[in-house]
Amino acid sequence: MRAKPYIIAELSGNHNGDINRAFKLIEAAKNAGADAVKLQTYTADTITIDCDSADFLVKGGLWDGYKLYDLYKEAHTPWEWHEALFAKGKELGITVFSTPFDETAVDLLESLNAPLYKIASFELVHHPLIAYVAKLKKPMIMSTGMASIEEITEAADVAFTNGCTDLTLLHCVSEYPAPVENCNLSTMLDLKQKFPKCKIGLSDHTMGVTVAIAAVALGATVIEKHITLARAEGGVDAAFSLEPHELKQLCESTRDAALAIGQVNYQRSDSERKNMAFRRSIYAVRDIAEGEIFTKDNIRIIRPGYGMAPKYYEEMLGKNALVSLKKGSAYRD
Numbered sequence: 001m002r003a004k005p006y007i008i009a010e011l012s013g014n015h016n017g018d019i020n021r022a023f024k025l026i027e028a029a030k031n032a033g034a035d036a037v038k039l040q041t042y043t044a045d046t047i048t049i050d051c052d053s054a055d056f057l058v059k060g061g062l063w064d065g066y067k068l069y070d071l072y073k074e075a076h077t078p079w080e081w082h083e084a085l086f087a088k089g090k091e092l093g094i095t096v097f098s099t100p101f102d103e104t105a106v107d108l109l110e111s112l113n114a115p116l117y118k119i120a121s122f123e124l125v126h127h128p129l130i131a132y133v134a135k136l137k138k139p140m141i142m143s144t145g146m147a148s149i150e151e152i153t154e155a156a157d158v159a160f161t162n163g164c165t166d167l168t169l170l171h172c173v174s175e176y177p178a179p180v181e182n183c184n185l186s187t188m189l190d191l192k193q194k195f196p197k198c199k200i201g202l203s204d205h206t207m208g209v210t211v212a213i214a215a216v217a218l219g220a221t222v223i224e225k226h227i228t229l230a231r232a233e234g235g236v237d238a239a240f241s242l243e244p245h246e247l248k249q250l251c252e253s254t255r256d257a258a259l260a261i262g263q264v265n266y267q268r269s270d271s272e273r274k275n276m277a278f279r280r281s282i283y284a285v286r287d288i289a290e291g292e293i294f295t296k297d298n299i300r301i302i303r304p305g306y307g308m309a310p311k312y313y314e315e316m317l318g319k320n321a322l323v324s325l326k327k328g329s330a331y332r333d
Contacts, residue, residue, distance in 0.1 A: 004255045005201070005216050007245060008224040009034040013075030013236040021229065022081065023088050028244040029227055030094040033251035037094060037119055038224065039085060041109060042101035044073040061328065062176045062239060075236040079108055086112045099123075103132050110136065119155070121145030121174050124166070126158050127158045136160035141222065143203045145174030156195060168222050169195060171215075172203035177240035183211050185218055192219060209250040216257040223254055279305030281290070282313055284325040292321050299331065306330045 011123040015022035029037045030084040048056065058066040058160060064150040069223045077085075078275035082098070089096030101108045106129075109117070116139040123129055124147050140159055144152050152169065159167050183206065192200045201222030202215040226241035235241075242250060268276070286298045294316045300308045307330030308316075316331070326332065 004258055005220060006034045006036070006222045007034045007059040007247075007251050007254065008038050009227040010038050010237075011077070012040055012222055012226055013077070014226065014241055015077065016233070016235045016239055018072070018111075019078075019084065020079050022085060024053035024078070025227060026085065026092060026094065026096065028229065029091045029247065032109045032227075032244050032248035033255075034227075035095060037089060037096050039077050039082070039096065040075075040101070040120075041077065041079070041082065041098045042072065043076050046067045046102045046104060047072050052111070052303060053080070053312065061330065063236070071236070082108060082112060085113075099178060100129070100133070102182065106132055106136075108197055109125040114138070116141065118199065119143070121147065121172050124150060125152070129252050130158045131162040134159045134164040137163045137165065139166040139200075140164050140168070141170060141224075143170045143172040143224075144191070145203070156198065160197070162234075164183065167195075168199040168201055170201045170203040170222060170224060171220075172204060176205055176237070177207050178205040180206055180211055185211070185215055188215060188220060189218060195277075207240060209242075209253055210244065212250055213253050213257050216254040217261065223250070225250060259321035270325060277304045277306065280310055281305045281307035282310065282316065282327045282331045283307050284327055287327050288321050288325040290321055290324045294319055294321060308333055 010272060011022060011025050013234060014025060048068045048139065052067065056068045058064055058068065058071065059190060063071055084243050086096045095115060097114050097118065097263040098109050098114050098118045100109055101123060117133045119130055119133065120139065121143040123142065124142060125286050155170070162231070167317060169191050171185065173182050175182060188200050188202060200219045201224070202212060203221045204212050204215070205226040212225065214224065225247065226237050227247050228235055228241035228243060229239045230243060231238045231241065280301045280303050282299055283302050285300045299316065301313055
């Protein structure tokens with residue numbers, strides 16, 4: 001039986017600067033059936049610099065016109081919240097972990113006994129960070145958005161070389177939101193072939209749950225999806241995030257998909273055995289005397305299925321009945 005997919009609810013910046021909202025998001029993820037909540041651990045100063053030059057301005061897309069520093073200042077999860085957020089997860093019985101964006105973030109998360117680590121798509125080329133995390137010898141997840149196969153290979157090699165023994169690669173399209181037609185889930189299967197030591201999954205930025213369900217059907221063992229309390233309330237990632245009832249649907253539907261895949265099995269279920277009565281079989285449709293010839297007028301292939309199989313029908317025509325049969329009697333050899 002296929003294992004249930006591991007569902008990660010990405011909190012990101014959807015707390016909107018309010019720790020109580022962050023607590024509510026963790027509660028919503030737990031109630032929806034997610035396995036884990038993922039934070040992002042950085043500050044504006046650990047991820048960029050306060051600079052007004054053109055290189056530091058976002059051009060196009062969801063965050064058009066933002067200065068990088070201002071975007072990350074608005075979106076970051078305050079480091080002083082982390083201990084309380086980890087404690088909230090423990091209280092509720094849901095795993096809380098994070099994506100660190102530099103080594104100081106890793107140190108903070110280690111002080112909180114983070115159980116695993118995520119490397120974001122945008123940090124996949126940050127080999128020193130990958131090595132720093134890998135040396136902790138904890139499970140690692142890497143998103144592969146924007147990355148060439150060569151870059152994915154290099155990142156995985158850095159992780160394994162530095163001590164990682166449990167690596168999951170998440171296929172990802174770094175568009176916000178990502179159009180369904182750009183998802184190319186076949187890439188996920190190719191990742192599994194090229195990286196047999198790794199588990200595979202999907203970091204999904206599409207709207208809705210369809211792509212995630214399809215990914216599980218193709219073998220994804222991990223699904224990551226952004227969550228918000230309500231898209232209408234805004235937030236840096238709200239536009240492509242699921243609301244709690246949608247996350248619940250994703251959890252249920254992807255797990256149903258995994259359950260439905262199951263294993264190769266040609267055995268009949270109990271219900272199928274009962275329903276075999278509604279197959280067709282050979283029945284007398286008129287009274288037939290002993291010795292009378294079977295014809296298309298006195299025997300037919302009809303439901304129910306208690307008689308001989310239809311494959312014997314042509315063979316029976318023209319032969320003599322060995323016993324008398326009443327109309328509605330099943331013919332059994």
